[in-house]
Amino acid sequence: MKLQCTDLVKAYGTLHAVDHIDLTLEQGKIYGLIGRNGAGKTTLLSLLTAQNPATAGEVSLDGEPVWENREALAHLCFSRELNISPETGLGNLKVKEYLRIASIYYPHWDDAMAKELVELFRLPVKKKLQKLSKGMLSMVTIIVALASKADFTFLDEPVAGLDVVARDQFYKLLLEEYSATGRTFVISTHIIEEAADVLEEVIILRDGKLLMTENVQDLLDSARYVSGKTEEVDAAVRGLEVHHAESMGRSKGVTVLLKPGQAVEESRDVTVQPLSLQKIFVALCGEEERA
């Protein structure tokens, strides 16, 4: 099974929240969706799951358009961050009522799993959503995502507000479910470092555009931080793809992404270090140094 979008656009007036994106999601992978605030992550996820009409372009599952297609939608789950502001009316629902609605909405719902997770997270099911903490609301969205059993499951900021132990617990649950079923998960997060090892592929958005989709291990293998005296660094990285140069006095540091067969010039007196996914992301999406 394959979920694909071609030339996808979502415009709000003149703002292109999603700006001509082509993307293919394959079955049996864990994807990470990362981007700065306002990069278009949530909009993209809502378009991919047909919760929001696209301005242009199309989303298809195995070639069939997803929009208003009940059969295709049965394979998709978008567990979005719960908005309990008064306008949505969601806040007055009790946890168990919300889970009951989800159980009706998702045709492959696993009620036993939902109950097990409610107990594991010690969620107060009789409380109204508006009485829950941010972390508890995240737990509700995680339960909906996992128990939906949808082949393509999208989680928007699932770890927001969770403490470090609960975040670790979530990633372990995710890996367990993934190993057991081979479902595809797409997870957006700002806590990149913790997610990095769990992801197989990373999708990076910048200003509504797709900057890259790449295998995480390949990306890490290709990235180097090169630092030293400015002239030496410049000579060592000549001809390479350089990002995010930073200078201080006579010293300079740059991030390079090596293509197959490329290497940093070894004869130069520079320090070459590996980079974490988070640092690569900052190098690609951070502001360039002011001149």
Next chain:
Amino acid sequence: MKEQLTESKSIYLQISEMIETDILRGILLEEEQVPSTNELARLYTINPATAGKGVNLLVEEGILYKKRGIGMFVAAGAREAILKKRRKSFEETHLAPLLREAESLGITREELIAMIREK
């Protein structure tokens, strides 16, 4: 397989080195089954594909072998092969940085040799 992962090196390389170290230390014996990629993934909270990449490196080197439908096993002669490989890379991974640091500190070869003798 009780070491902690660090950020300074590829996760899959660390996985393959940990398995090697366990074989060297006799924690994993030859012809014994090694943890599955799903077990490694759960233990270290890493993607199973990454764990698999680490395991496959050792399969390519003949240190592990696959029994269809059962899992991965330590090959006969694996310990000897790892020792040989690590001895071969010892100069590059340990000696070269030592000599570089000694040189920038102005420690002569004679002083260095004397230090090693005293140990």
